[in-house]
Amino acid sequence: MNQNSAYRSGFASLGVWFDESETRDDHASISGVLCFDEKRVLKGMERKGVLYNIDSSIAPKREHEINQEVLDLKRSHFEAGKIQAQNDLSTPCEDYLLDIEFAESITNLDYGSSRGLLDPILESHIPLSSCDDGTDTCGMPYSSGLVVQEAQSHNAMFGLTNSELHDLSHDKCESQLLVEYNPVKFPTAFNPEDISNVDDVAGFFAEAASSEKMIEHSALTSNGVSFMSNTTKNEGKDMNCERFDKSAISRPVASQVMNIDAPPTQKRLRKPTRRYIDESSDLNATRSRKRTEVSTSASESKNKLLRVKCQKKSRLESMEMELFPKESSCKAIQVPFASLVNEECDKRHASNAIQVTKPHKEATVVKPKDVAIAPKNLDQDGARRKHHRLWTVSEVRKLIDGVAQYGVGRWSHIKKLYFSSSVHRTPVDLKDKWRNLLKASYLQKQSKTTEKGKHNLSWRPLPNSVLHRVSELANMHPYPRNRRCKSSRSPCASSSPEHTNRTNIQ
């Protein structure tokens, strides 16, 4: 099998002994691999502690979904581990003098090859569902392309251990199985981002270990496997998680995780998200035209992020897809975009400064609020969303004037007349703003009438003059549809007259 040969060669390059006679046997191959891992992982640490902790690292993922199968598997593991713990020095695997740098070396191995090893297993007898319930055990949806493969490999290995453990239970390499079992799983438990930080990994371990104790104890005990409980608790507990977490295990594991995780090949087979496409095209377009209307870096990004959170689920999902993959695709977009944004940012600032500078006395009242809304930090997201341009009082006034003149609904006209200079205010923006003004005035008035104190502050104080005008206009021009007169005075009394009036004017 190609996979085998490839795999073998990979290890051969590492100077690892490889038994030709076993080459054709997948199990044998795996055993060999497992041995390596064990040697690597166990290096410099106490066998028992390691075994305990490694196994425990799995627990948090399915605290609430432990099924009998899993328990059985665990039991098997512990048995194996126990036996091995007693024989570790005589373990045949000692023969495989593994270079301590295996962890780093393995990084060179192609993901495909290692995967190839698993594939046969997958195909043969592994129900990928040995421990998956859809939502998954790693906290990440299977729908995430990035994770799926890991999950599969994990399951594959899981299945392997599960289905073959009995066969191997008396084999000399049983202990290796346990060890290997763990590293393969890690990827499923971590967010790629987390993995990058070794400390985080260590933290996870600690957490996992601690939480596992409970589960392990109750589960195993109830299962009539008390002896294991003892084993783990006594021997495993002695092991200081922190100690090995940070020193021995975290490094190698982390590196391996990265390895498994990193595989660049066909990680993302999904077609680009709509947003992704949009952004790309938008970016290009923007670049070529040097559009002036773009967003600023920092604030904009944040806004977008916020927005994303509030957006429809579908969109959110797509977004996450973009955010997660720390792969090239993402960077490719962002880098160029970022530079672009900066450019635009400067331009915009200039114009903005002007506007901000000329505010009226009342402006001071409004501004605080605006500032408060202003975003703070930026995220990687290449946000396409327009920068949240705070409406200055002057702008609001202009808008009101426009509405007074043209009436509600003629946004494009208002835009032409009053906002021709401000590129960033589109008719739609005006419309939205008006809507907000109505709402604001209504709320403000209401709060004033009732318990004025209340969280009135949350609603940025609107200059009274503005507020009044809005109210008046609101009465005059009931906002389409919801002519629910916010003003406490004359509810929905004026409809036809004013309406026609305005309409005719134009």
Added chain:
DNA sequence: ATTAGGG
């Protein structure tokens, strides 16, 4: 291309 509305 504009608007109205929902998110």
Added chain:
DNA sequence: CCCTAAT
């Protein structure tokens, strides 16, 4: 602000 459905 963004997005979409209606005009």
